[in-house]
Amino acid sequence: METAKKRILTGNKAMAEAIALEMERDPKVFVLGEDIGNYGGIFGSTQGLMEKFGKERVLDTPISETAFIGAAIGAAAEGMRPVVELMFVDFFGVCMDQIYNHMAKIQYMSGGNVKLPMVLMTAVGGGYNDAAQHSQTLYATFGHMPGLKVVAPSNPYDLKGMMISAIQDDNPVVFMFHKSLQGLGWMEQLDVSAAHVPEESYTVPLNKAKVMREGTDVTIVGIQMTVHQAMEAAERLAADGIDAEVIDLRSIAPIDKETIIDSVKKTHRLFIVDEDYKSYGMTAEIAAIAAEEAFYDLEAPIRRLANPDVPIPYSRPLEQFVLPNADKIYEQVKNLMNE
C-alpha cells in the first residue's frame, strides 16, 4: 500500500467507501440507523450512501434502538446482511438486550443453525467535552460478553479493511469507530485521521493486533486514540534512549494474545493504555494475560493507564485530567523503566 498512488481519505470516508463496496457487491447488504440517510451519519460513517443506493437500502429510523437493532437481527436471521448504526456507544443501555441476549447469543443457542451476518457500528470516544453520556468507549463492556466479535480500528486503512471484513463475516460484529479519528471537519483535526486508502476492496483481519513500532525495551499496548498517543510518547522515549514497541490491539474480542506475549517476551516490560474505564477494563485483561502467560518474562510490574473510575466530566480541565495522553504515557513509561 505504501507504493500506490497516495489517495488520501478521512476515517469516515474510508468507512463509507467500505460499506458502498460491499453494497455494490452484495444486494443483501443494507444500512439502517438514526440520521444515516440524508445526514450521512452524525459521524459521517454513511456519507453518500443514500444518494448512491436510495432509501430502500439506506434507512433512516425512528429513535427506537431496540426496535431497529432487533429488526436487523431478525433480518440477518433471514439471510440479509444489515449494517446498523448505534449513534453513540453511550446509548447501548436502551438496546443492550437486543445486542447482548440476542445478537450475541442466537448463533450459540441455536447450535450454529442460525447465522447472524450483521455489523453493529457505533461511535466511541471523548476529548471534546461532550460529557458523561456521550464520551465513553466502553470497550470492555462489549469485550466481556462472549458471542460478539468486537473491533476498534485506529486509522483509515484499517477502518476500510476491517469494515469490509466485518460485513463479509458470517458472525455478528461490533464495529467501534472513534469520533476523533473520523477526520470530521467540525472536530479537532488530527493528522492520523486522514491517510492513504487504496481504492479497491481489501480486507484486514478481525482478530489480529498490529505492531505499529518495533522496539526492544518496553511493550506499550493501546487501542484507537491511545495508539497514536503511544506512538507520540514512543518518539519522545526514543530521544531518551528508550526503545518502545507499540501494539495496536485493534480487536477487543477475540484478543490476539500471541502478538502481545511475543512482544513481552522480547521487551520484558508491559505498559497498557486505554481510554476506557480502568477497573475490569482492557488494561486489566491484557495485564492478566501477561501475568498468566508471560510471567517469567516480565522484569518489572505491569503498569496501566486508563480513565480512572469516574464518569467522564464535562469541563475541559477535568476531562483532560481523566483522559490518557502522550505526556502521561511518556512519564509513566519512564517511571516503569526505572523499576
Next chain:
Amino acid sequence: METAKKRILTGNKAMAEAIALEMERDPKVFVLGEDIGNYGGIFGSTQGLMEKFGKERVLDTPISETAFIGAAIGAAAEGMRPVVELMFVDFFGVCMDQIYNHMAKIQYMSGGNVKLPMVLMTAVGGGYNDAAQHSQTLYATFGHMPGLKVVAPSNPYDLKGMMISAIQDDNPVVFMFHKSLQGLGWMEQLDVSAAHVPEESYTVPLNKAKVMREGTDVTIVGIQMTVHQAMEAAERLAADGIDAEVIDLRSIAPIDKETIIDSVKKTHRLFIVDEDYKSYGMTAEIAAIAAEEAFYDLEAPIRRLANPDVPIPYSRPLEQFVLPNADKIYEQVKNLMNE
C-alpha cells in the same frame, strides 16, 4: 455472632429481614419490582413484605424495567429510598440506560448536589440449567462502569448485613444475590445457603473483602458461589499439605485491594476463580492489581478459572463443563503449586 443463640435463616429470608428492618426504621424506604408483592420475589428476596407493609410500600410493577427502575431513580432524587428488583441480572439490557447513564452518573454529573440513595437488587448465577438468558452473573459488567457500588454477598449473614448497609448508604448500590445461595425450597439445597443470622439490625461494610480461611501457600480469591467451591477445594488441598488462604471478594466495586495484596504478600501465589465470563472479568482485574502492586511478591504466574468465553449452555454436561467447581479449583491450584 458465633456465641448467640443459633437462629438459622436462609439467604432469602436474611435479605427480606434486612429490608423489613429498614422499612420499619425509615418510612422513606419502599420496594418495587416484578412479582415482589404477593409472590414475595421469584427468588424470595421480598418474602412477607407485602403482608407486613401493604401495597403502598411494596409495589408489584408491570414488565417495564426501564420505567420502574427509572422511577426509582426519580423517587430517590426526591429523597425516597427505593429498593428495586431486577428479577434476573440477565435482563439488564432492557434497562441498562437507566442503570448506567442515570443511576450511576447523576450524583457525579450534578457535582454531588443530587443524591440517589437507592438499591437495585438482582439475582445472578447458573448451575440449574436455565440457559443463556437466565444464568449469568455479569459481575464485571457492573463493576467496570464507575458510579455504582456493586456487592455480591455469599452467605446469609452478609446478605442481611450488606443489605442494611446498602439501604442506609446514600449512594446507588447494585446488590447481587446468588440464586443458589438463597436457600430456596425448589433449588438444590446447599448447606451454605442457611446459617445463623442475628435477629437485630447490623451492618456489614460494602467495601471490604473477607478472609474466609487463612493460609500460607496460595491465595484463592472468589466471590459468591466460587467462595464456597474454593473453601471445599482448600480442605482437600490441606489434606495434600497445601495451605490455601481463601478470600471472599464480596464487593466488586470498589475493590478491597488491600486484603488481596496483603494476602499475596504472604502466600506469593494467586489463583482467582469466577463464575462470570473470563475475558475482561473479575479474574482479570484481580490479576492486574496483583501484577501491578504485588509483582515482586509473586513467585509463580497468576492463574484464573472462569466461565470460558461462551454463552452459558443449557444441557447439563455442557453447563457443568463451563462452570467452575471445587474439583477444577483443586486441580488447577495443585498445578499452580508445581509452577
Next chain:
Amino acid sequence: MTTFEEKQPAVSVEKLKWMYEMMAKSRYFEDQMVEVYTEGKAPVFNIGAGPVPGEMHLSTGQEPAAVGICVHLTKDDTVTAPHRPHHHAIAKGVDLKKMTAEMFGKETGLGKGKGGHMHLFDPAVKFSCGGIVAAGIPHAVGAAMAAKMQGKDWVAVAFIGEGAANAGAFHESLNLAAVWNLPLILVIEDNSYGISVAKKAATAVETNDLRAAAYGIAGAHVKGNDPIAMYKVSEEAVARARNGQGPTIIEIETYRFLGHFQGDPELYRDKAEVPGLREQDPILKLRNSLVEAKGATEKELQKIEKRVKQEVDEAYQFARDSNYPAPEAALDDVFSS
C-alpha cells in the same frame, strides 16, 4: 371442499381438522412434559434435576392463539415466540423430534442442547423463540422488513403474552412496523397474568388491541379463547399483511391452565379459577363442535388423536435415546467459520 358453518363466514373442515390436530398435539406433548419434568424432581422438587431441568413454561389451555393464525401461514412466513413457545412451535411445524431432544439437552436437539426449552430455533420453518419478554417482536419486524425488501409476500407473526405489551420493545416495534408499513402481525395472548401480576394491575387499557390507535394500524380482539374466531380475525390480518396493507395487533383472551412455570405455587390466584377455565377447554369444545356439526366423525378424530400420540411418543423416545453432547462441545458454535 366441505365447509363448516358458524354464525360467521365459512371455515373449511380441513382447516378445522388441522387446527384440532395441532391443538391436540400441543396438548398431548405438554401433558407428557408435565410428567417428564417431574422425573428426578420428586420427592423434593429441585429445578436443576431430572432429564428436563431448568424453567418450564407450558401453554396448556392457550392452544387456540397459535393454531388460529398459523393455519394461514406457510413455511416462508416467520414466527417469533416468547418463553412459552410449544404451541406456536408445533403449529408452525417445527421438527418435533429435534425440539423434544433440545428440551432434553441432547446433541440431536435443534440447538445441539445449547438452547433449551426457551430457545428453540428451527430455521427450516422460520421459527424462533426466546426468554426475554417482548424481545422477539423486533425480530419479527426484521423478518417482515426482509420480506418486503426482497419483494416477497411473506408475513411475520410475533406472539407475546399480555404482560409483554407494557414493555418498551412493544411500542418501538409497532411504531417501526407501522411507519414502514411492514407485514407484521402481533398476537397478544391474554392469559390474565404476567407470572403473578394480574393484567388489570399492570396494563392501563382493558384490551391491548386498543393500542393499535397509537400506531394507526388495525386492531382486533378475540373473546373466549375461541380458535374459530381467531382463525377469522387472523385470516384478515394475514391477508392485509400480504397485500401490503401493514401491521395488525390481535389480542386473544386465553387461559393458562397451569402455573406460570412448573413448580409455581400459584398463590396469586383463586384455587377455583383453574377448574372453571378447564371447563372451557378449547380443544374439547372444537372437538364437540366438529362432531355435532358433522364436520368430522368420531372415527376420524380418533385417527387424528392416534397419529398425534404416536408422533409425540416417538419424539420423546427419540429425545431419550439420543446422546448428550460431549462436554467440550460447550466451546463450539459461538462463531461460525
Next chain:
Amino acid sequence: MTTFEEKQPAVSVEKLKWMYEMMAKSRYFEDQMVEVYTEGKAPVFNIGAGPVPGEMHLSTGQEPAAVGICVHLTKDDTVTAPHRPHHHAIAKGVDLKKMTAEMFGKETGLGKGKGGHMHLFDPAVKFSCGGIVAAGIPHAVGAAMAAKMQGKDWVAVAFIGEGAANAGAFHESLNLAAVWNLPLILVIEDNSYGISVAKKAATAVETNDLRAAAYGIAGAHVKGNDPIAMYKVSEEAVARARNGQGPTIIEIETYRFLGHFQGDPELYRDKAEVPGLREQDPILKLRNSLVEAKGATEKELQKIEKRVKQEVDEAYQFARDSNYPAPEAALDDVFSS
C-alpha cells in the same frame, strides 16, 4: 386582578407578563449563547474549542412549550427535561448564574463543571435534564410517585421532543403512570424533526396526543406554537394531576429556529423553512398581543426586557469570572460519604 381575553377563558395579565418575561429571558440567554459558543470556534469550527465546548442544543423558537405549563408550577413540582433544556430550566426558575457557569465548565456551576449543558441539576427547584432521548420520563414518573406516596399534591412534568415519543421509555412510563394514576404530565414538543429525520418519517400517528388512548388517559394538542393555548391546556392537565385524576399527554406544535445543534448543516430542510417560522415568532406575537390588548404598556415591557437583559448579562459575567475546577476535582463526587 386584570385579565386578558382571547376567544377562550381568561388568563391573568400577570401570568402573561410572567410568560413573556420567561420567554424573553430564554431567548436572550440563547441569543448570547449563539455568540459565545462560536468563540474559539472560528475561523475553523472545532466542537471542542472555546469557552463553551461540546454539543449545544438551543431551544430558540420553542419557548411557549416551557412557559405555558411552568406558569402553573411551584418549586415543589418536578420538571425533567431532555437534551434541549434551557427554556425549561429558565421557566422552572433554575439558578441562572449557576446554570451558565455550568455551561462554561466552572466550579461555581450547578454541577461544579462536571455536567455541562445537557446535564443541569437544580434540586432547589426540582429540575433535571439529560442527554439520553426519553430517559427523563421515568424520572418524572418517580417524582410523581414520591409525591403521591408522601400525600403531597405535587405534580411532575416531563418534557420530550416528538422524536422521543417513539422510544420504549415513553410507552413504559405512560403505562406505569396510568396504572398507578400518578400526577404526571408529559409535554411533547413537536418541532417536526428528530435531528434530520422528519416526524412523518418516524412517527406512525399524526399527533402524539392520540397515543393517550393507549393508556386510557387524557391527551391534548396545541397548535401554532401558541403560549396561551398551551397555558390553558396545561392548566387543566395540572389541575387533573393535583386532584388525583392521573396523567395527561400534551403535544404542542412548535418551531426550532436553529439547527439540531449548533454547527448542524441543516441539509435536511428547505432553506426557506426557517425564515417562514421566524415570521411566527411566538415571543413577538405575545408581545404584540399584550400591547394591542392593552395588557401591558410598551414601557412595562421594556422594563421587563431590561431586567431580563441585566439578569442574563450578569449570569454570563458570573460564568466568565468564575474559576475552572482544579483538575483533580475530577475524582470527587462519584460517591457521597
